Amino acid sequence: MSLIESISGILIAKNPTGVQVQIGGIVYNLSISISTFEKLPDLNQPVTLLAHLHVKEDILNLYGFELLSERALFLNLNTISGIGPRSAMNILSGTTPSEFKQKIINSDVQSLTSIPGIGAKTAKRIIVELKEKFSISDENDDGLSFSDQPDSLISKDAKNALKSLGYKANQISKAFSEISKDGKVIDKLEDIIREALKRM
Structure with missing residues (x-):
């Protein structure tokens, strides 16, 4: 599991390759793709990006993703x-x-x-x-869309969230099976959880 799962704060600067997000008194620099850039809100608005902290020797770099x-x-x-x-x-x-x-x-x-x-x-x-x-x-992959391979994090995170809400493993498996049969392409964690809850 990544040390930093996501970054939420105020978007204070952006360009096609990077953003600056202010959280309290700290400003974080994140590298992004053009596709993420196109989905960003206006400056000085709240933003949440999935994150990956890349560590190489003594260099730390943050990367941000919309999906x-x-x-x-x-x-x-x-x-x-x-x-x-x-x-x-x-x-x-x-x-x-x-x-x-x-x-x-x-x-x-x-x-x-x-x-x-x-x-x-x-x-x-x-x-x-x-x-x-x-x-x-x-x-x-439970019939869901391209997930966080190699660990299928999107499926695991959704299942763990449902378990924390008190649902049993067999209930969760049944819900995921129904989602798979529907053939829906789901790319966001909250959407998977929402779809599963409809089937509980």
Whole structure:
């Protein structure tokens, strides 16, 4: 589990690659993708971003995401040799998580190389590293949308939240099964919880 799950505060500065969020007397700098930038509120308005704290030696960097699926792809890309956080964020700015996942499953090297920051060798490496993982997630991911692989955090977090509300494991499993049968694409934790509660 990440040390910092999310950041909530006042948005005081933004550009296509980064934001500044003020929480009390502290201002945090977070790197973001263009897709997250496009969904930001106006300046001086409240904002909440999912977060990842990347630690390398004595350097700490915060990355912010509007969607769980975006953070999931970022974390997956960081498991691949030769792709660091900056490259992963550039990739996120050039595609959506669902589009990227489909390119991997289809072994579509040509489409992958059209994304800024991905050459032919890198595209092939990404396919080798992630194709099986993404294919398995399609079969065993409770029928929900692209989640926080490799740990399926979106499903686990939703189930844990429901358990904390007093629901039993069999009730939760039944609700998730019904959501899966409905074929709904759900990308936000609160939406999954809401859908599950409707079925309790």
